[in-house]
Amino acid sequence: MEVEISRFKSSLFRNILIILFIGIIVLGIVFRDQLGILAKQSFANYYVMQGDTEFKKGNLQGAIDSYNKALGIYPEYSKAEYNLGNVYSLYEDFFGAVECYERSLNINPDFINARINLGIIFLQEMHDINRSINEYISAVNTIPSQYNIPFLNKQNKNYILNKAIAHYNLGLAYRMKSLLYGANSPGARENMMNAIENYRRAIEIQPNFYDAHYNLGLALHLLGDSSGAMQEYCRAIKIIPLNFDAHYNLGVLLKKAGRYRESASELENAGLVLSAEGAGEDSQYVYQLLSDVNQRALLDKENSKRYYSENSDAKNGKNSVKYVKGKVILKNQSMEDLSEDLESDQVCKGILSD
Numbered sequence: 001m002e003v004e005i006s007r008f009k010s011s012l013f014r015n016i017l018i019i020l021f022i023g024i025i026v027l028g029i030v031f032r033d034q035l036g037i038l039a040k041q042s043f044a045n046y047y048v049m050q051g052d053t054e055f056k057k058g059n060l061q062g063a064i065d066s067y068n069k070a071l072g073i074y075p076e077y078s079k080a081e082y083n084l085g086n087v088y089s090l091y092e093d094f095f096g097a098v099e100c101y102e103r104s105l106n107i108n109p110d111f112i113n114a115r116i117n118l119g120i121i122f123l124q125e126m127h128d129i130n131r132s133i134n135e136y137i138s139a140v141n142t143i144p145s146q147y148n149i150p151f152l153n154k155q156n157k158n159y160i161l162n163k164a165i166a167h168y169n170l171g172l173a174y175r176m177k178s179l180l181y182g183a184n185s186p187g188a189r190e191n192m193m194n195a196i197e198n199y200r201r202a203i204e205i206q207p208n209f210y211d212a213h214y215n216l217g218l219a220l221h222l223l224g225d226s227s228g229a230m231q232e233y234c235r236a237i238k239i240i241p242l243n244f245d246a247h248y249n250l251g252v253l254l255k256k257a258g259r260y261r262e263s264a265s266e267l268e269n270a271g272l273v274l275s276a277e278g279a280g281e282d283s284q285y286v287y288q289l290l291s292d293v294n295q296r297a298l299l300d301k302e303n304s305k306r307y308y309s310e311n312s313d314a315k316n317g318k319n320s321v322k323y324v325k326g327k328v329i330l331k332n333q334s335m336e337d338l339s340e341d342l343e344s345d346q347v348c349k350g351i352l353s354d
Contacts, residue, residue, distance in 0.1 A: 044074035051083060063087050078107040082114050089117070094125045112162045115139035119169055129177045136170035139163070140201070164206035171198035171212070175219060195219050210239045214246050226253050234348035244273045248286065254347070255293055262347045264293045 051066030064087055070080040085100030101118040104111055119135035122128045140163060171194075178191035199216035202209055217232030233250040236243070251266035271286040 041074055041077070044070040044077050044080065046070075047073070048077065048080050048083065051080075055083070055087065060087050060090060076107050078104040078111055078114075081107065082111060082117075085114070085117065089121065094121050097121060098126075109138075110142050112139050112142050112159065112166060115142070116162060116166050116169060119166075119173070123169075123173050123176065129173055129180075132173045133170065133177070136166050136173060139166035140170060140198075160205060164202045164209060164212070167198045167202035167205065168209065168212045168215070171195040171202065171215060171219075174198065175215070189223070192219055192223055196223075208239050210236050210243070213239065214243075217246070217249065221249065221253065226257060229253060230351050234351050237348055238352075242273055242276070244270050247273060250347075251289075251293075255289075255296075260293050260296045262350075264290055265347050267293060 047070035054062035067084040081104035085097040088097035123132035174195035181187035202212040213236040221229035236246040247270035254263035267290040
């Protein structure tokens with residue numbers, strides 16, 4: 001009886017192995033094409049990784065060779081085409097880069113990075129604003145795949161950031177297009193409004209996007225919305241205090257509005273930033289404008305006394321600058337201290353609380 005049971009088990013085991021073997025053969029026949037593609041993708045991915053390594057080393061020709069090997073194995077590899085386009089861009093072979101990005105998008109139309117880079121080349125290198133706008137519109141309208149696997153959350157976050165960048169770049173393209181029309185023309189205003197809309201969408205996605213806030217302020221400034229422009233310049237300053245442009249433009253707007261005390265404060269901040277960066281000639285120009293604002297503040301009888309009592313060197317030491325051989329420099333103030341000082345900008349606190 002025991003012998004028969006043993007034979008039965010042995011026979012059952014052999015039959016299971018035979019069934020599994022036949023099943024593997026059948027699956028291999030049925031999914032032969034898919035398995036072949038997976039194998040090609042694996043080999044191609046090796047060469048893409050090798051190309052990325054060469055790219056990081058600065059060996060651009062080695063990177064090109066590796067990416068081409070990957071495409072030779074698997075021509076439908078969109079990332080290899082995209083990376084190859086990036087290398088051609090560094091070589092300033094922009095026509096070659098465009099061909100690579102377009103091939104990458106033919107394979108994967110939702111490849112938002114390729115859309116953005118293509119838009120940048122059309123705008124900045126080929127000066128084809130309309131094609132650039134079309135690429136950015138396609139980028140912002142791209143609907144990503146839904147990722148629910150935790151380790152892919154980073155990929156989803158990258159997509160969100162790229163979409164903010166696409167809206168921002170679309171805003172830049174519309175602003176450039178607005179300059180092609182006459183000043184105050186309907187076409188100029190329409191394109192500037194499109195720019196504003198896209199800057200705002202970029203900010204909705206990425207609230208601490210300095211460039212989007214600054215350029216939104218600039219667009220509003222150009223359209224004559226001084227209040228809105230001031231607020232956006234201040235939001236940009238709050239994000240990155242040590243940038244010259246927002247302080248300077250805010251100072252110019254405040255001067256135009258007759259708010260000379262506040263204008264002087266922002267122009268001084270702009271000069272301090274430039275001085276800290278060693279841009280002596282530019283900071284000298286800012287301080288010349290500051291001198292004019294100070295003169296206007298003196299003529300403003302209502303504000304002059306308050307202005308000089310609040311801003312005297314003896315009282316708070318904020319105006320810690322001096323001229324050396326025609327250049328404006330800081331006296332005993334580090335970049336960290338300056339950043340903290342500009343972050344606590346009282347002018348912007350007032351503007352943002354309005």
